[in-house]
Amino acid sequence: MLGEYRFTGRRAAEISANIEQAVGAGELEPGELLPPMRELADLLGVNPNTVAAAYRTLRERGVIETDGRRGSRVRSKPATTGREFIRVEVPEGVRDLSTGNPDPALLPALAPAFAWAAERGDREPVLYGGEPVDPELARLARADWAADGVPAGPVAVTSGSLDAIERVLAVHLRPGDTVAVEDPGWGSLLDLVPALGLRTAPVGVDDEGPLPEDVARALAGGARALIVTDRAQNPTGAAVSAARARALREVLRGHPGTLLVEDDHGHRIVDLPLHPLAGATRHWAFVRSAAKAYGPDLRLAVLTGDEVTLDRVRGRQRLGPGWVSRITQRAVARLWSDGAVDAGEVAAAYGRRRDALIAALAERGVAARGRSGMNVWVPVPDETGAVARLLQAGWAVAPGARFRLASPAGVRVTVSAVGQGETGELADAVASAVRVSPGRGYV
Numbered sequence: 144m145l146g147e148y149r150f151t152g153r154r155a156a157e158i159s160a161n162i163e164q165a166v167g168a169g170e171l172e173p174g175e176l177l178p179p180m181r182e183l184a185d186l187l188g189v190n191p192n193t194v195a196a197a198y199r200t201l202r203e204r205g206v207i208e209t210d211g212r213r214g215s216r217v218r219s220k221p222a223t224t225g226r227e228f229i230r231v232e233v234p235e236g237v238r239d240l241s242t243g244n245p246d247p248a249l250l251p252a253l254a255p256a257f258a259w260a261a262e263r264g265d266r267e268p269v270l271y272g273g274e275p276v277d278p279e280l281a282r283l284a285r286a287d288w289a290a291d292g293v294p295a296g297p298v299a300v301t302s303g304s305l306d307a308i309e310r311v312l313a314v315h316l317r318p319g320d321t322v323a324v325e326d327p328g329w330g331s332l333l334d335l336v337p338a339l340g341l342r343t344a345p346v347g348v349d350d351e352g353p354l355p356e357d358v359a360r361a362l363a364g365g366a367r368a369l370i371v372t373d374r375a376q377n378p379t380g381a382a383v384s385a386a387r388a389r390a391l392r393e394v395l396r397g398h399p400g401t402l403l404v405e406d407d408h409g410h411r412i413v414d415l416p417l418h419p420l421a422g423a424t425r426h427w428a429f430v431r432s433a434a435k436a437y438g439p440d441l442r443l444a445v446l447t448g449d450e451v452t453l454d455r456v457r458g459r460q461r462l463g464p465g466w467v468s469r470i471t472q473r474a475v476a477r478l479w480s481d482g483a484v485d486a487g488e489v490a491a492a493y494g495r496r497r498d499a500l501i502a503a504l505a506e507r508g509v510a511a512r513g514r515s516g517m518n519v520w521v522p523v524p525d526e527t528g529a530v531a532r533l534l535q536a537g538w539a540v541a542p543g544a545r546f547r548l549a550s551p552a553g554v555r556v557t558v559s560a561v562g563q564g565e566t567g568e569l570a571d572a573v574a575s576a577v578r579v580s581p582g583r584g585y586v
Contacts (some may be wrong), residue, residue: 237538375515408516
C-alpha cells in the first residue's frame with residue numbers, strides 16, 4: 144500500500160487534504176486500507192497525534208471509516224465522490240427522463256405572489272432581529288400538519304428539505320453514529336449522511352414504504368436515527384400505507400431514543416393520504432418542501448418536530464444564515480392560501496403518466512414500480528448496459544447506482560417529461576434494453 148501511493152504533508156490539515164484529493168482523483172479507491180497511524184507518522188516524520196487528527200478530520204468529512212483493530216479505510220461511497228456524478232450525458236435529440244424535475248406546465252406562476260410579497264416588504268421591511276418565520280406561513284403549515292395527523296410542534300423554515308434533514312442530524316448525532324436510510328433512496332441524502340461523518344444502515348423499501356423487519360434490524364444493530372419518506376419516495380414512488388405506518392410505529396416503540404426524520408416528498412403532488420410516524424419517539428422532525436409542487440428554485444421547506452430538536456435547529460440556524468428570506472416565505476404562503484396548485488389535478492396528471500408506463504411495461508413482460516409521485520423504478524439485470532442502450536434508442540434515464548447502497552440494480556424514469564402518445568415507444572425501448580443479457584454494472 145505504502146509503495147503504491149505517495150502520502151505527503153507535515154500538518155494534519157495537509158495530510159487530510161492529500162488523502163481526500165487522492166480519493167477524489169481515484170488514486171485511493173473505495174474500500175482501500177490506509178496505513179496504520181504510527182506507520183504513516185514514521186513515513187512522514189511527524190507525531191502520531193498529527194496523523195490521528197488527520198484521520199479524524201477525514202472520518203468527520205465522510206471520506207474514511209475506522210473499525211477498531213481492522214484499521215482505517217476509504218469508505219465504499221466516500222463523500223468526495225458524490226452520487227451527482229453518477230449520471231448520463233444527454234446528447235442533443237435524446238429525451239431526458241433522468242433529472243427528477245417536475246413538469247413545468249404543472250407549476251404555478253410565481254410572479255404575482257412575489258410581486259405581492261415584495262410590495263409588502265417595501266411597506267414592512269424585515270430587519271435584523273426580526274422573527275425568522277413568517278406568521279402566515281407558520282399558520283398554514285400548522286393547519287396542514289394538524290389535518291394530516293402530525294403532532295403540534297414549533298416551526299422552522301429551511302432552504303429545502305435536505306437542508307432541514309442536515310440540520311436535524313447535526314444537532315443530535317456525532318461522527319460515527321449510524322443512520323438507517325431507505326435503499327434504494329434519495330441519492331443526495333445517501334451522500335449527505337457520510338459527509339457528516341455518519342454511517343448508513345440500508346433499509347429495504349417496497350410500495351408501502353420501509354420494511355419493518357429491516358428497520359428493526361437496523362435499530363437493534365445500533366442505528367440512532369431513521370429517515371423515512373412518507374409519499375412519492377425517490378426513486379421508487381413508495382408511499383407509507385396505514386398498515387405499514389402501524390407496523391413501523393410498533394418497531395419504534397421498542398426504540399424510543401431513535402431520532403425519527405420524516406420527509407413528505409409528495410406534499411401537494413400526490414393524492415394518497417399521509418400516515419405519519421411523528422411522535423412515535425422522543426425526538427422527531429417532519430419536513431415539507433415547496434420544490435416539487437411550486438418550483439425547485441424556491442429552496443424552501445417548513446419543518447416541525449419536538450421542542451428540543453427545533454430549539455437546537457433554530458439556535459444553530461441563528462448562528463449561520465439567520466433565516467430564509469421572508470419575501471420568499473411570504474410568497475409561498477400566498478401561493479398556499481390562494482390555492483395556486485390543485486393537488487388533485489397535479490397528482491392525477493402524474494398518476495396517468497406513471498400508471499400508463501407501468502401498464503405498458505407489464506404488457507411487455509417488464510415489472511416496474513411507482514405508487515405515487517413522478518418516478519418509475521425499473522429493476523434491470525445490467526444497469527450500465529440498460530442506460531447505454533436506452534441512450535442509443537433516444538431516451539436518457541437515471542442510473543440506479545445514484546440511489547442504491549445494497550439493493551439490486553435498476554433505473555429511474557421520471558414521467559413528468561413523457562408526452563401523450565410516447566408511452567408505447569418508451570416502453571418498447573425499456574423492454575428491449577432490459578432483456579439484453581447482463582454485463583458489467585455500475586458500482
